[in-house]
Amino acid sequence: MTQPLQAKQVSVSFDGLRALSDVTLDIPPARVSGLIGPNGAGKTTLVNVLTGFQSPTTGSVVCDGRDVSGLSAHKLRRLGVARTFQGGRLFKDLSVLDNLEVTGVGLGLTRREAASRAVDMLDWVGISHLMTDIAGSLPYTDERRVGIARALMMAPSFVLLDEPAAGMSAHEADDLADLIARIVKDMKCGVLLIEHNISLVLKICEHIHVLDSGELIDEGDPAHIKTSEKVLHAYMGTQGDVDMQGAIL
Amino acid sequence: MSTTKHPSVLAQTVSTPVILIGGLALIAVLTWAFGSNIFGRTVTEMFIRVALVVGMFTFIGNSGVISFGHAGFMCIGAYGSAWLTIPPMMKKVLLPGLSPMLANAELTFFLSLIIASLFAGVIAFAVGLILMRLSGIASSIATFAMLAVINTIYSNWGPVTGGTSSVVGIPITTGVWISFGGAAAAVVIAYLYGISRSGLALRAGRDEAVAAAASGVDIYRERLIAFTISGALCGMAGVLYAHFLGVVNPDAFYLGVTFISLSMLVVGGMSSLSGAVIGVVLISAIIELLRKMEKGITVGEGTLSLPNGIQEIAIGVVMIVILMFRPGGLTGGAELSLTRTSANDGYSKKDQGSGNHPDNKPRR
Ligand SMILES: Nc1ncnc2c1ncn2[C@@H]1O[C@H](COP(=O)(O)OP(=O)(O)OP(=O)(O)O)[C@@H](O)[C@H]1O
Ligand SMILES: [Mg+2]
Numbered sequence: 001m002t003q004p005l006q007a008k009q010v011s012v013s014f015d016g017l018r019a020l021s022d023v024t025l026d027i028p029p030a031r032v033s034g035l036i037g038p039n040g041a042g043k044t045t046l047v048n049v050l051t052g053f054q055s056p057t058t059g060s061v062v063c064d065g066r067d068v069s070g071l072s073a074h075k076l077r078r079l080g081v082a083r084t085f086q087g088g089r090l091f092k093d094l095s096v097l098d099n100l101e102v103t104g105v106g107l108g109l110t111r112r113e114a115a116s117r118a119v120d121m122l123d124w125v126g127i128s129h130l131m132t133d134i135a136g137s138l139p140y141t142d143e144r145r146v147g148i149a150r151a152l153m154m155a156p157s158f159v160l161l162d163e164p165a166a167g168m169s170a171h172e173a174d175d176l177a178d179l180i181a182r183i184v185k186d187m188k189c190g191v192l193l194i195e196h197n198i199s200l201v202l203k204i205c206e207h208i209h210v211l212d213s214g215e216l217i218d219e220g221d222p223a224h225i226k227t228s229e230k231v232l233h234a235y236m237g238t239q240g241d242v243d244m245q246g247a248i249l
Numbered sequence: 250m251s252t253t254k255h256p257s258v259l260a261q262t263v264s265t266p267v268i269l270i271g272g273l274a275l276i277a278v279l280t281w282a283f284g285s286n287i288f289g290r291t292v293t294e295m296f297i298r299v300a301l302v303v304g305m306f307t308f309i310g311n312s313g314v315i316s317f318g319h320a321g322f323m324c325i326g327a328y329g330s331a332w333l334t335i336p337p338m339m340k341k342v343l344l345p346g347l348s349p350m351l352a353n354a355e356l357t358f359f360l361s362l363i364i365a366s367l368f369a370g371v372i373a374f375a376v377g378l379i380l381m382r383l384s385g386i387a388s389s390i391a392t393f394a395m396l397a398v399i400n401t402i403y404s405n406w407g408p409v410t411g412g413t414s415s416v417v418g419i420p421i422t423t424g425v426w427i428s429f430g431g432a433a434a435a436v437v438i439a440y441l442y443g444i445s446r447s448g449l450a451l452r453a454g455r456d457e458a459v460a461a462a463a464s465g466v467d468i469y470r471e472r473l474i475a476f477t478i479s480g481a482l483c484g485m486a487g488v489l490y491a492h493f494l495g496v497v498n499p500d501a502f503y504l505g506v507t508f509i510s511l512s513m514l515v516v517g518g519m520s521s522l523s524g525a526v527i528g529v530v531l532i533s534a535i536i537e538l539l540r541k542m543e544k545g546i547t548v549g550e551g552t553l554s555l556p557n558g559i560q561e562i563a564i565g566v567v568m569i570v571i572l573m574f575r576p577g578g579l580t581g582g583a584e585l586s587l588t589r590t591s592a593n594d595g596y597s598k599k600d601q602g603s604g605n606h607p608d609n610k611p612r613r
Contacts, residue, residue, distance in 0.1 A: 051463065052462075053459065053462070053463075072462070072467075073459075073462035073463055074461075074462045074463075074464075074465050074466055074467045074468075077462070077463055077464065077465040078465050082463070083463055085459070085460060085463070089457050089459060089460040089463075090457070090460070091452075091453045091456065091457050091460065091461070092456060092457075093452070093455075093456065093582075094449075094452070094453060098449065098453075099453075101449065102449060102450060102453040102461065102464045102466065103464040103465060105446040105449055105450050105466070106450055106461070106464040106465030106466040106467075107465045109446075110446065111258055111444070111445070111446055111449065112257060114446075115258075150464065151463070153464075
């Protein structure tokens with residue numbers, strides 16, 4: 001796909017609570033973009049909107065030049081918009097191989113074809129040794145990597161990673177950074193990285209969007225974000241997330 | 250990308266249906282060799298139940314949605330075959346409202362078995378178009394409503410169904426071997442569905458519907474496929490039952506059979522095919538034992554007999570006890586298997602823990 005995945009003036013309200021207000025953003029193909037913001041800023045809600053899990057109250061989602069706002073999640077996945085989940089959400093009773101196979105089958109392959117693609121994908125991500133493990137028994141970081149591998153099955157045009165580095169050590173986060181670089185380079189896939197690990201975002205994203213209380217308050221390249229008053233202010237206002245403040249300050 | 254060799258799912262899992270059918274065949278052979286007539290009837294009834302419960306499993310086990318309505322498909326299959334096989338002379342009197350085509354039909358048992366089962370499948374498909382859009386408890390309640398509707402129609406559409414009175418004159422053809430054949434066919438079909446694309450996708454959606462959608466799975470579609478196949482299998486069980494008794498009436502396919510068949514599924518373990526079969530065999534054995542004891546056993550001079558109704562109570566107690574100690578049923582969702590790889594093929598469910606993550610709940 002040569003066109004960006006776009007949110008156009010998207011607003012989402014949950015019974016009066018405004019989770020997103022008039023958010024417009026482009027996720028360009030074959031690039032890494034970042035999305036940061038304090039807890040409850042609306043990042044996951046935006047991912048849900050972009051992947052068909054949440055219909056925008058107003059505004060639209062455009063994929064490949066076409067308005068896809070009304071499409072259900074499985075159809076958007078078939079159009080090449082993949083995602084991972086903050087909570088992993090692996091099929092915990094299935095083997096790792098089958099977790100990937102489901103995507104192949106969901107996108108129309110036979111089980112045999114899907115299994116062989118899944119084997120290749122596990123190899124590509126470097127987790128072939130997990131193939132026969134039951135997904136529900138995996139440690140946290142492996143669970144994350146399987147989630148990413150599952151999303152990458154069948155080479156999506158875009159993949160939205162919702163806090164993939166949560167709970168990872170610095171070393172593991174470095175591996176993740178390498179993996180994301182390969183996703184872009186080898187698969188020509190556009191990545192949206194949502195992370196509280198700001199240093200990771202600053203390191204690998206070309207363009208970063210900042211969300212606070214449902215509004216996009218700033219965007220730009222890492223150099224700009226690092227020095228942005230608005231961003232600093234948004235994070236200073238929150239408690240907790242010492243990590244983020246630390247990374248920015 | 251290279252194509253890597255990976256053992257096929259069939260090769261890894263085929264021992265499960267082979268073991269199950271082998272076990273049932275053993276029961277059939279022993280019954281044929283040593284059993285009395287009466288025992289033969291008990292075993293026949295058990296095989297019919299295997300077909301029914303395995304049919305229910307095809308939907309319930311793979312989708313995780315409990316259905317209270319599958320006895321309705323049994324009803325549809327049974328009456329369908331009654332319409333097709335009762336001699337036309339009798340039908341003119343008993344069921345004057347039948348269309349000429351049905352009124353004049355007098356099909357052979359096997360042809361009728363296939364047509365009436367498919368008919369139940371078609372009805373399941375039509376109902377499923379609506380019901381499968383619902384999820385969770387709403388869909389379970391809706392299946393119960395469907396059962397009530399089917400029962401009401403068959404109880405009141407006198408000219409076509411004979412109303413609440415029994416429809417007689419159905420050729421009696423179902424014996425031990427034919428019912429065994431039906432049970433074995435149900436096991437094979439349920440197994441093949443389980444390892445199919447649709448079966449895998451549906452099981453993925455069972456616990457993580459959201460993640461399944463994010464994998465391109467259209468859960469509605471997969472549920473509809475499973476519901477249709479399972480409706481046809483339960484319809485087949487109904488046909489076998491009609492040709493076992495020679496008589497049908499709507500209340501034979503209502504709450505009683507719903508309760509028993511769901512108990513069997515739950516006791517065996519509702520998320521494995523082995524569980525469905527084991528549950529039927531076990532509960533059938535208990536029922537038979539209690540039935541004997543209700544009639545009374547001679548102890549020395551007098552006879553000792555249990556009060557009537559003890560069957561239902563005992564089944565209820567067995568179910569509660571098993572669920573207390575093994576919430577996943579006797580099999581806990583695992584399959585009987587020779588290769589011990591069933592855990593790796595996604596065809597079995599190992600652990601019943603709840604793993605809901607604090608993600609946003611998508612609204613669609
Ligand atoms: N399904 C829902 N129903 C009601 N409110 C919701 C729903 N989903 C999200 N919200 C609310 O919308 C706001 C944005 O939540 P969201 O999960 O998108 O934030 P986030 O940026 O992903 O936060 P985090 O960094 O903690 O993951 C929060 O106030 C949240 O409570
Ligand atoms: Mg979030």
